[in-house]
Amino acid sequence: MEMMEPETERGKKIRAFLRNKTSIVGLGLIVVITLIAVFASYIAPYDVRAQNLAERLLKPGWPHLLGTDDFGRDNLSRAILGTRISLAVGVISVLISVFLGMMVGMIAGYFGGKFDVLVVGIVDILMAFPTILLSLTLLFILGPGLSTLIIAIAFSFFPRFIRIARASTLSVKEEKYIEGARLVGRGDWGILIFHILPNISGPIIVIGTLWVATAIRIEASLSFLGFGVNPPTPTWGNMIRSGVTFLQINPWLVVVPGLAIMVTVIAFNMLGDGIRDISDPRLRG
Amino acid sequence: MKYHILRRILLAVPIAVAVMTFVFFIVRVLPGDPAVTILGNDASNEALAELRNQLGLNYPLWEQYLIFVRDILRFDFGQSMISRVPVAQMIKRALPYTVDLVFASMLISVLIGIPLGIATAMRRNQAFDYFGRLIALLGLSIPDFFLGILFMLLFSVTLQWLPLMGGGDLDYWGSRLTHLILPASTLGFMVAAFITRMTRSTMLEVLRQQYIKTAHAKGQYENVVIYKHALRNALIPIITVVGIYLNVLLGGTVLIETVFNRPGLGKLIVGAIMQRDYVVLQSVLMIFSIFIVFVNLIIDLLYRIVDPRIRTR
Numbered sequence: 001m002e003m004m005e006p007e008t009e010r011g012k013k014i015r016a017f018l019r020n021k022t023s024i025v026g027l028g029l030i031v032v033i034t035l036i037a038v039f040a041s042y043i044a045p046y047d048v049r050a051q052n053l054a055e056r057l058l059k060p061g062w063p064h065l066l067g068t069d070d071f072g073r074d075n076l077s078r079a080i081l082g083t084r085i086s087l088a089v090g091v092i093s094v095l096i097s098v099f100l101g102m103m104v105g106m107i108a109g110y111f112g113g114k115f116d117v118l119v120v121g122i123v124d125i126l127m128a129f130p131t132i133l134l135s136l137t138l139l140f141i142l143g144p145g146l147s148t149l150i151i152a153i154a155f156s157f158f159p160r161f162i163r164i165a166r167a168s169t170l171s172v173k174e175e176k177y178i179e180g181a182r183l184v185g186r187g188d189w190g191i192l193i194f195h196i197l198p199n200i201s202g203p204i205i206v207i208g209t210l211w212v213a214t215a216i217r218i219e220a221s222l223s224f225l226g227f228g229v230n231p232p233t234p235t236w237g238n239m240i241r242s243g244v245t246f247l248q249i250n251p252w253l254v255v256v257p258g259l260a261i262m263v264t265v266i267a268f269n270m271l272g273d274g275i276r277d278i279s280d281p282r283l284r285g
Numbered sequence: 286m287k288y289h290i291l292r293r294i295l296l297a298v299p300i301a302v303a304v305m306t307f308v309f310f311i312v313r314v315l316p317g318d319p320a321v322t323i324l325g326n327d328a329s330n331e332a333l334a335e336l337r338n339q340l341g342l343n344y345p346l347w348e349q350y351l352i353f354v355r356d357i358l359r360f361d362f363g364q365s366m367i368s369r370v371p372v373a374q375m376i377k378r379a380l381p382y383t384v385d386l387v388f389a390s391m392l393i394s395v396l397i398g399i400p401l402g403i404a405t406a407m408r409r410n411q412a413f414d415y416f417g418r419l420i421a422l423l424g425l426s427i428p429d430f431f432l433g434i435l436f437m438l439l440f441s442v443t444l445q446w447l448p449l450m451g452g453g454d455l456d457y458w459g460s461r462l463t464h465l466i467l468p469a470s471t472l473g474f475m476v477a478a479f480i481t482r483m484t485r486s487t488m489l490e491v492l493r494q495q496y497i498k499t500a501h502a503k504g505q506y507e508n509v510v511i512y513k514h515a516l517r518n519a520l521i522p523i524i525t526v527v528g529i530y531l532n533v534l535l536g537g538t539v540l541i542e543t544v545f546n547r548p549g550l551g552k553l554i555v556g557a558i559m560q561r562d563y564v565v566l567q568s569v570l571m572i573f574s575i576f577i578v579f580v581n582l583i584i585d586l587l588y589r590i591v592d593p594r595i596r597t598r
Contacts (some may be wrong), residue, residue: 124308128300128577130536133554133570137311140558141326186304217428221540223553224430244434244544248442256430265426273422 029267037083039254045075047231048081060252066244067252069242078234079256085146085235086264090216093153098208100154101161102201108162109169110192119162126159131214132221139227145228149222153215168200175199206275213268220261236261304574308567309353323563339363339564360473368459372568380572382452382549386472389465390534393473394480395527401477403516409489417481424478426596429537433471433544450546456591461566468545472537476530477499481495483526487519494518520591528584535573543592 017023036043046064051071058068068078108119126134134156144147172178173196179196222228223237232240236257243253320336321328332596336342341349344419362372375447387451405417441449500510539551546552550569557565 030335105453121303122307125300126301128304128574128581129570130532130573132536132539133573136539136554136558137566137570140561140563141311213426219428220428224428225543226559227541235479239432240431247438251438254431254434254438258428258434261431262423262427265428266422269422269426 017274020274023268026267026270026272026274029263030271033083033087033267035262036080037087037263040081040084042141044074044077044080046077048073048077048234050074057255059250063253066256067250069239069250069253070246075253075256077247078239079236079260082175082234082239082260083259083264084186084262085233086216086237088221089150089153089219089235091144093150093215093219094157094212096150096154097157097211098161098204101158102126102165102197102204105162105165105167106169106192106196106200109166110188110196111175116166119166123162124157125161130220131156134162135222136225136227137220144227144230149219152222156218157211157215160211161204161208165200165202167202169196172196172199209275210268210272213265213272216268301575301578303518303573304578305357306350307348308570308574311567317350320512323561324560336366336563339366348518357571362571363400364562365565366562367565372565374563376568376572377549379548379550380551381455382547383542385461385465386468386538386541386547386549387531387534389469390472391527391531391535393469394534395474397473397477398480399484399523403479403482403488403511406485406492407511410422416487420480421481421485424475424481427475429471429475430540430544431467432474433541436467436471437480437545452545452547452549464547468541468547471544472534472541475537476527476534479530479533480526482524483517484523487522488515491515491519517591521588524584524587528549528581531580531584533576535577 008148033260051073053071055064055068056070058064059076060067064074064076065081066074068074069078104119108116129251130135135152138152138155142151178191181191184195219228219235220237220240223235224241226238226241228237229235231242239257240254242251243257246253320333320342324332324336343353344352360373362376364371365375399419401420405414406597408414437449440447447467448464451464453460453462455461497510497514498512538549539554541547542549542551545554550572554566554573556562556567557569
């Protein structure tokens with residue numbers, strides 16, 4: 001006979017998550033978008049670099065379902081390939097930012113002292129700048145390109161994760177089990193790695209997921225401004241940038257990548273709303 | 286009250302100094318020659334020498350900093366490395382376009398966001414609530430520059446109601462206003478989404494409080510309960526959010542001014558980065574941050590007006 005186990009806190013949260021339609025739809029969309037990104041080169045009907053000047057600026061129709069750009073390249077194929085860079089930049093930049101932010105925030109929060117004061121001061125100043133300005137400034141220093149783009153976005157999120165990690169460390173540090181660990185002879189670094197890190201990483205990873213949406217939006221904005229990945233590699237941002245010139249002739253060149261960004265960001269926001277509802281029931285709508 | 290305001294203004298000074306110092310160090314802390322960092326590896330020796338001279342890179346770091354601070358206090362930002370126009374003049378020309386845009390979008394977002402937030406909270410889980418929440422989700426997810434382009438496509442290209450691009454003539458109110466409508470609506474709609482959500486959840490929280498039940502129980506009119514008892518208590522977090530999203534809004538001006546070809550500070554920054562005009566970039570960043578410090582100051586003073594408890598503290 002099956003034993004009825006008492007429901008754990010985690011079990012309750014997972015059940016609440018599965019009941020939440022918004023987050024399930026969001027998660028489903030993210031899975032689909034990820035699959036598109038992974039298999040982009042198989043799904044795309046045309047070679048994204050194949051130019052055909054006889055078929056320039058075609059409206060949606062057959063065989064180019066979403067039309068062609070000014071070089072006669074297939075709009076749909078480019079949008080599909082664009083998924084790859086947008087998603088990769090979004091996820092990698094947030095990963096870097098979360099990792100570094102957690103390290104600095106934990107050390108500052110745990111040891112306190114002058115280092116903490118310095119970190120808090122720098123974070124406060126950085127937070128005063130709009131995210132996009134921070135990443136633009138960094139791109140100015142590092143120059144354009146895919147890796148600098150990732151670093152620039154990661155850097156602009158960095159202060160937020162330091163702040164969150166520091167605050168969580170401050171509250172966890174006062175717990176009884178930390179005192180216990182110290183009594184059995186664990187050193188400061190052991191406590192940080194084995195006791196504080198596992199206890200603060202959950203919420204930070206959840207918050208990080210939500211920032212992927214913002215990272216994707218910023219990547220698109222920077223590419224749109226001309227500081228992102230250079231053509232001919234298609235990204236949603238640089239597709240909009242080059243499409244704007246032909247807005248009056250073929251608006252689909254702008255609308256398709258724009259909708260792609262929107263759907264992706266909506267998916268992450270829906271997932272985030274669901275997670276927030278579960279972790280903070282007071283805010284449930 | 287006067288004493289508090291004065292004290293708060295004085296508190297903003299160290300923040301401004303810190304930001305100024307940060308901008309100063311951005312380029313100078315990097316390894317290598319800052320002049321090469323700025324101009325790139327293939328810059329000519331003359332260009333490098335001139336930049337070192339203009340930024341005072343030949344002096345020791347502390348002396349460079351003193352010169353930097355002295356020049357800022359004199360409103361002497363140097364001259365553009367490309368066009369040779371004094372930067373102070375460029376900023377003076379661009380500033381009104383950005384100030385117009387920021388305040389108009391803020392106004393639009395508050396006028397849409399707060400009533401929509403209240404209305405959705407009052408009709409919780411009814412059709413109108415779902416509609417309002419959907420609009421807010423769209424506002425959160427659509428990239429601002431894309432929304433700007435869509436507005437342009439609809440109102441300027443298809444309907445031809447409003448001018449396609451540019452900032453208009455500042456001396457003529459008609460031109461100034463018609464050129465402002467689309468960019469301000471784009472940014473305003475974005476920020477309205479954040480304000481709607483915050484207003485809704487805060488109102489829901491406040492409506493659960495005992496004093497709201499008391500007000501209802503004593504037979505108070507519904508409108509009085511909502512606007513006098515509930516909204517006034519919900520305003521503090523709402524103002525905080527408005528303050529936070531002003532930051533988002535300022536970042537948004539960079540993109541929106543580029544989309545609409547509006548000659549404001551944001552466009553100036555993008556141009557400066559494109560042309561690697563460090564002198565302009567450094568100065569505009571300064572102006573942006575002073576603007577942010579100034580706005581935070583206003584938000585702080587607003588708290589005092591809204592919440593009597595802070596006023597007496």
